[in-house]
Amino acid sequence: MSLKRRYLPSLGSFAAFEVAAKHLSFTLAGNELNVTQAAISQQIRGLEKSLGATLFVRKHNSLELTSNGQQLLSAVSDGLDIICHAINGLNASSGPPVITCSGTLAAIACWLKPFVDRFRSERSDVRFVLLASDEDDTLRNFDEVDLSFIFGNERCEVGECLYYLFPEVVQPVCSPAYLERHGPFPDAQSLGRADLLELHRKHWTAEAIGWHPITWASWFHANGLDMPHFSPIMTSNNYPLLLNAAVKGEGVVLGWRHLVRSLVDEGALCVLFDAPLRVDRGYYLKVNRASLDKPHVQEFIDFVLMNLADSEQHRSHGAATGQTL
Template sequence: MTPCPGESVTAMPPIKRRYLPSLGAFATFEIAAKHLSFTLAAKELNVTQGAVSQQIRLLERALEVPLFVRKHNALELTPEGAGLFHAVTAGLDTISAAVSVLAGDEGPQTVTISATDAMASYWLKPLIDSFRLDHPGIGFVVLASDADDTLRNYSEVDIAILCGNERCEVGEELHFLFQEIAQPVCSPGFLAEHGPFDAADDLNQVNLLHLHDRHWSADAIGWQPLGWAEWFRAQGAEWAKAPSSLSTNKVSLLMNATLKGEGVMLGWHHMVRPAIADGQLVFAHPAPITAGRGNFLNCRKKSLKRAGVGAFVEHVLAALRAQGQG
């Protein structure tokens, strides 16, 4: 700025940067803070848990402030740690973006998504297939598990499919997808041979395929069951719990058995919609049931800056709008 005549100019003192620990120490801290676990941080970094713990102790010593509250089998960020976590995340994102510009790299044409097994197979994969018809150059990495809820926290995951309460952290963007609704379904042949099922209790007379309790207690699921007991109760009836030809913790096994005409399963609307549309399955009873919980698309904001990720998110939301769910 040009000074006015007669006005003196005071030079701004140079910004002094105190000694900073290594960038690697801050990167390790960010991963440990994200997981709130030195063990999971070590797994992601492919080093030992002791190496992570040692690096965090050295960082705390250099900064002369505790970053974590260490409890029995648990970690919590101190207020100073929480502030540093947000600053380090923003700083590393800025550095990564600058390096990409210098390298002329617009970002890898790969979208990485985490989900439960059934969501990945019956809801996500058809959307990936339809998206790639117009975007054949974009690849996908799908990390599917009913046993590992920490997959969503891994740094390479761009999008996480979540069910239950809304969970959104700093640097994330959350989109509501749909309510979780289930309804009895079977093959057309099974309905013709054993139906119709006009009353809820009529279903107690046939083979009911159902999810085992182990499914609902899996670490990546861990929410209240939505099974035959809940469905019958909602209809003012009671599940007889007759022996079933198949009880399993895997939705895919139930789907295969139902498609083969072995019995009736509770089909989640978002998973059975394609099979209903092409006539492979039909609704065995008109009454649906909802658990009162929603499904969400959780996106990393820095990932959305990549054209492929942003385009896929819009493809998903457009598909839901076309189905009257968005």
């Protein structure tokens, strides 16, 4: 006898099954859904009991989908996509368009927010939700998130939509007032007498960061110099705080090009000399599958990419002065 809709297992158990099938791991599924491994395992056992079918082959250190599990996964994924599409349609018709973005604290505050401000000057009807954390690496997987600013394409699932943005480029910057008081700083060697602002090692071990650190020692080494013995005047795991200190004239900070560009354009910070450290690793804009059909999301993506292309062209034209990022 066919299973009637009123007797279907809960939607939550189907959602847990889809995530577990994607990762082939109850532990990773629990991490994504912010529940314990035991909770996922219990949901799957309950689903299997309700359906009268085994969905996973449980091995010592891994899972495999059974033929029944593979058949159900296709139907569940299609069904959840249809539900999400319908909900997006309801949300789109019930109020102003909303774009939800996620990223690290510095990415949201220093890189994305200037784009949001410029975009809303043209599209004041669009609302933004900005989710920022250096510790929660699961923000990018939240269903409501449309766009995520991420570092490295290895953090995405196969088939997800990614837009490459730029490589990692780092260069010393300070406020014009600090340069006037304590400069000049004509080369890397001269920074041995500067007040340096340093990112604390805690920043680089945060869950949402997780990549090899770039420190003052890295930058000096890349410029062929041993790191001079120094005690930073300020060390913090909060990069926006260090940028704020640099803007106030407290010292020199390593400026990630994409994070300080707006401050350099405004004249709040200046590049000391042309000695960038370029690392061959890239930044990306990840688009949630459920957001691919939202016209306002694509409009914002196009706006960001167009502005990035324009700023890169401007930077190339001004590179001869050594004062552009």
